[in-house]
Amino acid sequence: MENNAKQIGQTVATLVQFIGTATACVLLIGWAWSLAAGSVLGFVLLLLLGMLFVVPLLIWGLPAVSLLVGLLVQVVAALISGRRSRV
Numbered sequence: 001m002e003n004n005a006k007q008i009g010q011t012v013a014t015l016v017q018f019i020g021t022a023t024a025c026v027l028l029i030g031w032a033w034s035l036a037a038g039s040v041l042g043f044v045l046l047l048l049l050g051m052l053f054v055v056p057l058l059i060w061g062l063p064a065v066s067l068l069v070g071l072l073v074q075v076v077a078a079l080i081s082g083r084r085s086r087v
Contacts, residue, residue, distance in 0.1 A: 009073050010070060013069060032047040
């Protein structure tokens with residue numbers, strides 16, 4: 001059961017990273033498009049400017065958050081399996 005809880009934690013951590021990255025990209029594209037007002041050059045420049053601020057947050061912050069969520073889910077799964085094995 002320990003291996004099962006570890007796999008669940010890794011899966012949840014991977015999903016959190018994927019969903020977080022996709023959400024950040026969609027929000028950044030929407031922000032750049034809304035401020036560009038139809039200008040393709042303005043959109044590209046705003047997108048690049050936004051990426052300067054968003055990418056470091058994704059690189060350093062999101063793995064830590066996904067690790068914590070994965071560990072939390074792993075602990076909950078281990079507690080549930082431990083309780084089931086006692087019953």
